[in-house]
Amino acid sequence: MLYRHSSSRSLRENLDGLLRYSNNFIANQLFLIVGAQSSGYPATVEASRAVLQQQLASLYGEDFGRDPQSLLMLEGSGLSRAQRSSGAAMMRILEIFKPYADLLPEVDGVLRKSGTLTGVYNFAGYIPGPDGLYPYVILTNQASNNRAEILRILRNLVE
Incomplete structure (x- = not known):
């Protein structure tokens, strides 16, 4: 059985709902979609992490996100206790995110x-x-x- 759903909402509208209501399901689904659009379906956490690493490197420099003590994304919601983010890493992300504040x-x-x-x-x-x-x-x-x-x-x- 295959189920496919397309949303009429823009990415910005989805992000608005995600951030305003702390919707961890949306966070994880967007994380998985990023990987699937790059490497194909089915969506995998590994593919999403690889795309995230590429994006972080292009935004912040090749080494950003490579140190797991600085930033370690295991899934999209942030609920994993094994995920890590240093204050310095978060500040760098906030600087780039400012237009979307x-x-x-x-x-x-x-x-x-x-x-x-x-x-x-x-x-x-x-x-x-x-x-x-x-x-x-x-x-x-x-x-x-x-x-x-x-x-x-x-x-x-x-x-």
């Missing part, structure tokens, strides 16, 4: 995407300031969730 949800005047697993509380996004958008990354790995307090301190520094 409006896709991120706005919460209390700050554009942000959150990431949460037990004992892991993260924010990444942009703080509006007098000279434009300032990217920020907050990565915490601790029992208490104090990322909102850290973000408040960063906002005070920008304002």
